[in-house]
Amino acid sequence: MISALRADAFVEPRGPDCGLVVRKAVMRDISPILDLINGYAARGIMLPRTEFEMSEAIRDFSVVTLDNQLLGCGALHFYTPRIAEIRSLAVHEEAKTKGVGRQLVERLIGEAQDYELDAVFAFTYVAEFFQKVGFRVVERGALPLKAWKDCLRCPKFQACDEIAVLRTLRAQPWPDGQPEQWGQAMASPDDHFIQIPTPRKV
DSSP states (O other): OOOOOOGGGGOOOSSSOOOOEEEEOOGGGHHHHHHHHHHHHTTTSSOOOOHHHHHHHGGGEEEEEETTEEEEEEEEEESSSSEEEEEEEEEOGGGTTTTHHHHHHHHHHHHHHHTTOSEEEEEESOHHHHHTTTOEEOOSSSEEGGGGTTGGGOTTGGGOOOEEEEEEOSSOOSGGGOGGGHHHHHSOTTOOEEOOOOOOOO
8 A cells, every 4th residue: 555556657648748847855745745645545545644754754755746736756765775665656646647657666766776776666556567667576575574664554454465566776686696585685684574464365
């Protein structure tokens, strides 16, 4: 329940220049970001956020605007010096055919590369679109416990249906080149791991 992105948020914009601006978020963006995220939260799609939480995390966020109207937001949240999560992705309902989601993801990947991270991961319902920008589907159970701090308060935690995706930014961050061990490899020695519950197949 970290992302509100669906397939239509990745549709390429019509025309060569739609006037979209992608930038780092500033304090005045907190209110419209909260309106966007909490609007989805009211529908059970995302977790709600408070003004306090957003004030703490605003430096993680990038936004897409058109004529100074906020159309989408997303955050790059660091967990270790090697890995970060792309999270809190949300696109305004009226902007889901403008390619806002794709621009946000690409901007956050670029930011991760600027910080020389080894990899970024995300949770999504549209893995195929993340795969188009270099992500692969990975086992979501082998994650540092702190990566699940929001999931633990999610009403879908006992039947999570989101897909974990990972993009490698620097060559061979895993021991012996085994991507299935990425969670353990990138965690600090004192991290703990949990197995995330998954829906039971009938």
